[in-house]
Amino acid sequence: MEQVRIAICAPSTPLNRKEADQLIALASTSHPEAQLIFPDQCFAIEGHFAGNDELRASAFVSLANDPSIDAIWFARGGYGAARIADAIMEQMESPAHNKDYMGYSDGGNLLGALYKAGIGTQAHGPMPVDLRRDGGDAAVRRALDWLVRRERSALEPHVEKGQKYAAFNLMTMAMMVGTPLLPDLKNHVLMIEEVSEYLYAFDRALFNVTSHLAGQQLAGIRLGRVSEIPENDRPFGEDAEQITERWCKRYDIPYLGRADIGHDTENKVVPFGYIPD
């Protein structure tokens, strides 16, 4: 059985050591061919972040440039990847290209920047922190199914050969719009999901994203789950899918229906670009 060496890195916020132990125990039975490597940086704490910008960037760079590592799995989202993305991209060397990168939420900043630069393969999918969820075992097993075995059952069910994809948390993506982090999405199906935002904020972020992508030949948008919507002092008047259909119609972007992604244990894997053969 070929070993797959997966390094966990926390470009945003930290895990704790108990979570690392849980993940190692889980993988040892379900995916014994996976070697999970947890550098200390995953557990560093500085204010909001898993260590300061320099520590997070240097941890990512040294793992990406290590030829013995097959994949970098983002530990957790939260916020912080955008602050170090450009420093990381400036230091990527040849071994960084032969690597998988997986995560979601705030990690989308790095997935987008790596995809734009053509460095490695990127996938929007579950992270170690998903173990905190009820039933989170299934989510991290699904991520390992893809990282270690390329099991098609881990993929978002609408992902098809011959079509390019990208997937982002909507707010994360809105904050990439107009910056060098956002890749060219021409001919891509874009899947988006959201969590913990008021519907007016969802609408606003989708204005930003669809207005920006108008005329850029997006193949279409699929809407993942929009969860934990806070209750506002008055109803918004539309649900998340109605909002998405309206903006797509307004900017002449095909709305393709729902996507099986979200901030939850059912979050399926969406590889960026074409899926590998």
Place this chain on the structure above:
Amino acid sequence: MEQVRIAICAPSTPLNRKEADQLIALASTSHPEAQLIFPDQCFAIEGHFAGNDELRASAFVSLANDPSIDAIWFARGGYGAARIADAIMEQMESPAHNKDYMGYSDGGNLLGALYKAGIGTQAHGPMPVDLRRDGGDAAVRRALDWLVRRERSALEPHVEKGQKYAAFNLMTMAMMVGTPLLPDLKNHVLMIEEVSEYLYAFDRALFNVTSHLAGQQLAGIRLGRVSEIPENDRPFGEDAEQITERWCKRYDIPYLGRADIGHDTENKVVPFGYIPD
């Protein structure tokens, strides 16, 4: 005494009639030369908004194109102006140019679009809804001081002749980045303010804005008040000014210090572009 006809319009969320009556009573003593006109649209309610997109846009357009109106004063922010800005801009006629437009918060979408199109004069300043605040009388009087009398005492104290300015709520501006609504800010001093956002979200939005404006020859950024910051589960590690100084340094934008603007009664007026003679 020359009469100044000020029409109130609600491109985002509604006022109530009692607030309109309060404002008319207040202005009748402090600014008797102001005629305040409250079309019914200001009080319309449809879901989140002061009427649906068509109603809000048509109310704005008919007031802007009315040569008997001297100024359009945005009633309130909240969210909604971005949804109608392009429809409004397509219908602006000659009388819309001889007009003042004032508001802030979500109204920044229209201030930005009008400024970009060179239609009328725009100012970031208090709105009728500020009457809801303790001491809000002072805020709306300040707005009227500028709209009706061009009193310099109403201006943000750093505003100087011969320098171009723009001012935005940061989140509003971040959602304009990468869309056709954001004007060219070359050689402008940009003033920003924020309310009710976590510091990580402030940091994220400022990444978006400063990364986008990098290399665009901004004259500098001034930071207004950042208020009602929700408490997060852990401290961010920097305050709003430290965050702003860091991003400005990172993207080589001069940080010029604080600005006397914010979601509060002290919010001073910032005209867009050069101040009038």
